Amino acid sequence: MSVERTSSVPRGDPQPVVFVVDDDESVRKGLASLLRSVGLRAEAFATAGEFLAVKLPHTPCCLILDVRLPGLSGLDFQARLASARIEIPIIFITGHGDIPMTVRAMKAGAVEFLTKPFRDQDLLDAVQVALERDKVRHRSEDAITALREKFATLTPREQEVMACVTGGLLNKQVAAAIGITENTVKVHRGNVTRKMGAKSFAELVRMADLLGVRRQAS
Amino acid sequence: MRKRKASPRRAPRRGSAPRPAAKRQPSRRPTDHAQAPLPALQLIYDTAPVGLAFLSPDCRYVQINQRLTEICGIPVADHIGRSVRATVPQVAEQVEALVAAIKRTGQPITGIEVRGQRADGSNADHVWLTHWHPVKGSRGRIVGINVVAEDVTARKRAEHELVERERALRELNETLEQRVAAETHERLQIWTVTEDLLVVADREGTILGVNPAWTATLGWPASELVGKSSAWLLHPDDRDKTQAEQIRLGGGRKTARFENRLRRQDGTYRWLSWKAVPDRDRIYAMGRDVTELKDAEQDLRNVRRELAEVSRRTIMAAMTASIAHEIKQPLGAIVANANAGQRWLARTPPKHDEALECFHDIAADGHRASEVIQSIRAMFEGGEQPGGPLDVNALIRETVAILHNELEAGGIAVELDLAPQLPPAPAHKGQMQQVVLNLLTNAADAMRGVTERRRVLTVMSEAVAADAIAVSVRDAGPGIAPQDAARIFDAFFTTKQHGMGMGLAICKSIVEAHGGHLSVASEAPHGATFRFVLPGDAA
Numbered sequence: 001m002s003v004e005r006t007s008s009v010p011r012g013d014p015q016p017v018v019f020v021v022d023d024d025e026s027v028r029k030g031l032a033s034l035l036r037s038v039g040l041r042a043e044a045f046a047t048a049g050e051f052l053a054v055k056l057p058h059t060p061c062c063l064i065l066d067v068r069l070p071g072l073s074g075l076d077f078q079a080r081l082a083s084a085r086i087e088i089p090i091i092f093i094t095g096h097g098d099i100p101m102t103v104r105a106m107k108a109g110a111v112e113f114l115t116k117p118f119r120d121q122d123l124l125d126a127v128q129v130a131l132e133r134d135k136v137r138h139r140s141e142d143a144i145t146a147l148r149e150k151f152a153t154l155t156p157r158e159q160e161v162m163a164c165v166t167g168g169l170l171n172k173q174v175a176a177a178i179g180i181t182e183n184t185v186k187v188h189r190g191n192v193t194r195k196m197g198a199k200s201f202a203e204l205v206r207m208a209d210l211l212g213v214r215r216q217a218s
Numbered sequence: 219m220r221k222r223k224a225s226p227r228r229a230p231r232r233g234s235a236p237r238p239a240a241k242r243q244p245s246r247r248p249t250d251h252a253q254a255p256l257p258a259l260q261l262i263y264d265t266a267p268v269g270l271a272f273l274s275p276d277c278r279y280v281q282i283n284q285r286l287t288e289i290c291g292i293p294v295a296d297h298i299g300r301s302v303r304a305t306v307p308q309v310a311e312q313v314e315a316l317v318a319a320i321k322r323t324g325q326p327i328t329g330i331e332v333r334g335q336r337a338d339g340s341n342a343d344h345v346w347l348t349h350w351h352p353v354k355g356s357r358g359r360i361v362g363i364n365v366v367a368e369d370v371t372a373r374k375r376a377e378h379e380l381v382e383r384e385r386a387l388r389e390l391n392e393t394l395e396q397r398v399a400a401e402t403h404e405r406l407q408i409w410t411v412t413e414d415l416l417v418v419a420d421r422e423g424t425i426l427g428v429n430p431a432w433t434a435t436l437g438w439p440a441s442e443l444v445g446k447s448s449a450w451l452l453h454p455d456d457r458d459k460t461q462a463e464q465i466r467l468g469g470g471r472k473t474a475r476f477e478n479r480l481r482r483q484d485g486t487y488r489w490l491s492w493k494a495v496p497d498r499d500r501i502y503a504m505g506r507d508v509t510e511l512k513d514a515e516q517d518l519r520n521v522r523r524e525l526a527e528v529s530r531r532t533i534m535a536a537m538t539a540s541i542a543h544e545i546k547q548p549l550g551a552i553v554a555n556a557n558a559g560q561r562w563l564a565r566t567p568p569k570h571d572e573a574l575e576c577f578h579d580i581a582a583d584g585h586r587a588s589e590v591i592q593s594i595r596a597m598f599e600g601g602e603q604p605g606g607p608l609d610v611n612a613l614i615r616e617t618v619a620i621l622h623n624e625l626e627a628g629g630i631a632v633e634l635d636l637a638p639q640l641p642p643a644p645a646h647k648g649q650m651q652q653v654v655l656n657l658l659t660n661a662a663d664a665m666r667g668v669t670e671r672r673r674v675l676t677v678m679s680e681a682v683a684a685d686a687i688a689v690s691v692r693d694a695g696p697g698i699a700p701q702d703a704a705r706i707f708d709a710f711f712t713t714k715q716h717g718m719g720m721g722l723a724i725c726k727s728i729v730e731a732h733g734g735h736l737s738v739a740s741e742a743p744h745g746a747t748f749r750f751v752l753p754g755d756a757a
Binding site for chain 2 (some may be wrong): 023024026027029030033034036037038047049067068093094095096107115117118119123207
């Protein structure tokens with residue numbers, strides 16, 4: 001049944017990757033086999049260090065991480081990833097978890113916290129959620145990248161006008177602020193809307209928001 | 219001084235010896251003149267132990283015996299016819315006065331003390347008790363004086379000494395009284411001021427006297443306590459043992475330390491610690507109020523019990539966590555593989571090779587889980603059974619291999635310095651592996667923060683005396699702070715951020731259960747060495 005669910009991953013997308021970090025070889029191998037049996041690509045590592053050495057592909061991925069790792073605990077590793085801005089969704093697994101440990105992991109953004117032995121469906125569901133979350137993240141990252149590219153095609157004066165109008169200034173205020181005529185402002189504004197591909201002023205405001213360029217009215 | 223033999227028959231002949239009319243020996247003298255003196259009588263006269271003389275009324279010696287001449291040291295012959303003044307001038311005045319008095323009264327004078335002297339003063343100390351009797355002629359006229367002189371020097375001295383002795387004794391008695399009074403006062407002070415309860419009782423335990431501390435401590439006036447036993451004051455739980463102790467005391471045995479509770483007037487109880495001595499028909503006892511001490515002890519016991527309970531629970535939790543983790547690892551793998559196998563077989567077409575591998579791994583992990591349980595059981599089976607002969611070098615190599623990944627991940631180099639001819643140790647493999655594993659893990663942990671030097675972990679084995687072997691694990695970490703060294707083997711003591719503080723405590727107990735010893739030393743310039751010694755078969 002879960003086979004169907006996993007097949008819901010769009011074919012056109014590059015294949016998602018599930019990383020497994022567990023110092024226990026049997027667990028590592030079993031998990032990898034389970035993930036492969038439902039058509040997922042799995043990559044397993046014994047230590048956090050080995051995982052960090054791998055360059056993350058530009059596809060949805062997630063990490064199945066044992067809490068108890070030699071050297072560095074899974075929770076500490078989670079914190080280290082966060083501080084390094086590596087935003088990979090994490091599913092924690094543990095031989096023996098307690099509530100404070102679980103709370104800490106979930107607060108730090110873990111997708112799920114599973115205690116061994118766990119039901120395969122629970123893990124696969126969690127993997128699904130994690131990959132979906134990562135896919136969304138990828139999408140929004142992609143969207144912002146596209147916006148940045150469009151914004152870069154604007155002239156400096158157009159960028160300034162976009163910042164001012166999305167910040168709530170009237171055309172004549174913009175003209176006064178920048179030191180150009182109101183008519184020139186209107187021309188720039190038309191160019192900005194067209195070049196950014198905004199269907200409405202509201203959409204332009206949202207774009208400015210995402211780009212972080214809205215100039216707040218003083 | 220005494221000349222016994224000197225008594226020649228030299229009866230004085232010279233001088234006009236008057237006829238003595240005395241009744242005693244001298245009275246014979248005149249007769250001697252008249253008739254020949256009886257030789258026996260003369261002998262008595264000469265050898266009498268008292269001094270005898272017969273003086274003429276004008277104080278001249280008519281007759282004198284040897285004994286009396288001892289006063290002056292002049293021979294008998296030289297006395298006769300000579301005056302007293304000429305022979306013994308020192309006493310002449312006294313003698314002349316006596317003779318004059320007798321002549322006047324005609325009465326004898328007795329009991330006169332005369333201090334005799336020689337011219338050379340050598341008998342200055344002699345005292346003579348003298349008796350003077352007039353000897354009357356036929357017409358009642360005094361014809362002479364008979365003198366009897368008894369040497370009372372010794373008696374006088376004895377008397378004197380006696381008086382002296384009595385005086386000294388009296389003085390002694392007087393000072394003794396004072397001393398006794400002073401000491402009694404001091405002892406009474408102790409009795410009065412001490413905070414300890416002092417009691418005198420008879421052998422049956424009837425109180426004969428108590429000191430004021432009783433009232434101060436228990437509130438009861440002495441009048442309520444004296445005359446009966448203390449049984450009515452006893453805490454009901456202490457009655458039997460107190461009675462037993464009293465019987466022991468009554469039987470003549472000392473009480474070195476005995477504790478019971480006595481009731482205060484306000485109904486509360488005070489703990490008293492007793493010392494008591496039986497002496498003749500009395501028992502002397504001293505009790506100290508130890509109530510505060512007992513309360514503190516009780517508090518301490520409670521805290522200890524709580525701590526022990528907390529420790530027990532924490533150990534159980536730690537053990538459970540550890541066991542759970544160890545077992546759930548293979549169980550997790552088994553379940554994952556079983557699920558994977560099902561899914562491989564459910565695919566179209568089924569992937570048999572993948573499924574087979576899953577089943578293979580399931581079996582392997584099943585065995586692994588079983589081994590874990592086996593080793594846990596071994597761990598709990600106590601240190602009594604020493605286990606078979608253990609090749610400690612092999613154990614070290616095996617354990618280092620188990621930790622290989624972790625050590626490599628931590629950038630730690632392992633150096634083995636194992637003695638080639640190491641005798642096998644009668645030790646339990648599972649338990650010793652736990653110890654070595656723990657020491658290696660600790661060493662690795664200690665070097666985690668080390669960046670300025672190589673992270674080297676040295677494991678050394680050596681044969682030491684009497685078949686014993688020693689294993690040292692040295693790290694290049696920061697070493698052990700002196701304040702931590704004493705507590706490092708205590709349970710729940712840890713310097714690690716996420717440590718339980720159980721590892722070294724367990725290691726120590728395992729090594730000691732094998733009759734061995736685990737110690738730690740800091741190394742210069744850095745690092746620490748944990749070393750354990752296991753006794754051989756000989757031990």
